[in-house]
Amino acid sequence: xxxxxxxxxxxxxxxxxxxIRSSSLDDVYRTLITVEGLSRWWTSDTRGESKVGGVIQxxxxxGGFDMKVLELQPGKRVLWQVVDxxxxxxxxxxxxxxxxxxDWTIVLFKHEGxxxxxxxxxxxSTKWAVFLLSLKSLLENGKGRPWPDExxxxxxx
Amino acid sequence: xxxxxxxxxxxxxxxxxxxIRSSSLDDVYRTLITVEGLSRWWTSDTRGESKVGGVIQxxxxxGGFDMKVLELQPGKRVLWQVVDxxxxxxxxxxxxxxxxxxDWTIVLFKHEGxxxxxxxxxxxSTKWAVFLLSLKSLLENGKGRPWPDExxxxxxx
Numbered sequence: 197x198x199x200x201x202x203x204x205x206x207x208x209x210x211x212x213x214x215x216i217r218s219s220s221l222d223d224v225y226r227t228l229i230t231v232e233g234l235s236r237w238w239t240s241d242t243r244g245e246s247k248v249g250g251v252i253q254x255x256x257x258x259g260g261f262d263m264k265v266l267e268l269q270p271g272k273r274v275l276w277q278v279v280d281x282x283x284x285x286x287x288x289x290x291x292x293x294x295x296x297x298x299d300w301t302i303v304l305f306k307h308e309g310x311x312x313x314x315x316x317x318x319x320x321s322t323k324w325a326v327f328l329l330s331l332k333s334l335l336e337n338g339k340g341r342p343w344p345d346e347x348x349x350x351x352x353x
Numbered sequence: 354x355x356x357x358x359x360x361x362x363x364x365x366x367x368x369x370x371x372x373i374r375s376s377s378l379d380d381v382y383r384t385l386i387t388v389e390g391l392s393r394w395w396t397s398d399t400r401g402e403s404k405v406g407g408v409i410q411x412x413x414x415x416g417g418f419d420m421k422v423l424e425l426q427p428g429k430r431v432l433w434q435v436v437d438x439x440x441x442x443x444x445x446x447x448x449x450x451x452x453x454x455x456d457w458t459i460v461l462f463k464h465e466g467x468x469x470x471x472x473x474x475x476x477x478s479t480k481w482a483v484f485l486l487s488l489k490s491l492l493e494n495g496k497g498r499p500w501p502d503e504x505x506x507x508x509x510x
Contacts, residue, residue: 210368212482213475215507300508304475318370318461325369325482329504347486350372351457 208310210321214328215300219335221271224301227331228274228292237331237340251279256343261285284316301335303328322349365467367478371485372457376492378428381458384488385431385449394488394497408436413500418442441473458492460485479506 216224227233231252235242239260244252248268254261262280266289267273274292278285288309295302305328310317326347334340341347373381384390388409392399396417401409405425411418419437423446424430431449435442445466452459462485467474483504491497498504 209470210478211470211475212479213472213506214479215505217508298508302507304472306470306475313366313368313463315370315461318368318463321367321478322369322371322482322485325479326486328479329483332504347489348372349370350459351374351455 208313208317209306209308210310210317210324212305212321212325212328213302214305214332215297215302216332216335217300219301221294221296221301223335224294224303224331225271225274227334229268235342237334237342238327239343241343252276263290267291282316284310284314285320303331319349365470365474366463366465367467367474367481369462369478369482369485370459371462371489372454372459373489373492374457376458378451378453378458380492381451381460381488382428382431384491386425392499394491394499395484396500397502398500409433420447424448439473441467441471442477460488476506 227237229246231242231244231246234246234252234254239254239256241255241260242252244250246252246265248265250265252263252265254263260281261278263276264279266277267275272294276290278288278290280286288307290307291305293304295304305324307320307324326349327342330340330342330346384394386403388399388401388403391403391409391411396411396413398412398417399409400412401407403409403422405422407422409420409422411420417438418435420433421436423434424432429451433447435445435447437443445464447464448462450461452461462481464477464481483506487497487499487503
């Protein structure tokens with residue numbers, strides 16, 4: 197059955213792009229598919245198995261997300277699905293598509309499957325940008341700002 | 354007539370949120386409704402009339418946007434509509450909704466009316482985050498990073 201809510205969910209996504217100067221597809225890809233790489237730009241408390249069918253645990257103090265790895269295309273694409281975490285995230289998919297543009301590596305990011313444009317979606321959209329800028333900084337300057345050192349957007353963080 | 358493109362457009366939006374520490378609704382509102390305030394966090398080349406029915410010109414070197422001011426609710430809400438600029442932006446609406454949360458002022462941002470999730474939408478979404486973090490920095494630390502000093506996301510910027 198198609199209803200307005202389902203239709204809304206189908207098209208509610210968070211989109212981002214970061215271009216990373218003087219980097220290669222391989223360098224960027226490695227930071228997205230290794231627990232060590234992920235822990236240097238998203239959350240310092242990252243564990244699990246980054247292989248197709250494996251689950252990666254991202255923790256931020258009391259809460260966090262479990263992501264099942266659905267696709268790994270070397271130097272090209274990473275796709276995860278949320279299998280545990282806040283209700284609004286359950287079942288949503290997160291992808292990173294990479295391409296080269298001269299000396300820059302471009303990361304096109306999508307987090308799709310949000311059902312409603314709730315305030316938490318506003319929060320998570322900007323938070324994704326904060327962490328993707330941390331990824332850019334890690335690769336350009338050697339230093340990211342993973343949780344718990346990232347920019348805070350609200351008093352409860 | 355309703356078709357898939359129109360339906361998609363209806364629900365394609367960029368959402369963001371920034372919380373600004375130790376600030377008041379009035380302080381944040383002023384940076385959104387004065388040419389001087391806007392020029393300290395978005396683009397240093399901002400001109401025009403920020404009053405309901407007026408048009409504000411935002412310039413970034415060769416290109417830019419003209420925004421018609423549709424709503425100004427003191428300490429609460431600002432709404433603009435794009436009347437000149439890139440094709441993807443024409444007719445889209447941009448809103449800032451403000452609320453207080455203890456010592457923080459929360460800005461809920463929405464840019465709605467995008468027709469398709471094109472790469473330029475990815476770019477603009479992250480760019481909005483970059484500038485909203487500049488707004489946060491301006492109010493928290495007295496220094497924003499408006500164009501041309503903001504973080505660049507691609508080689509063509």
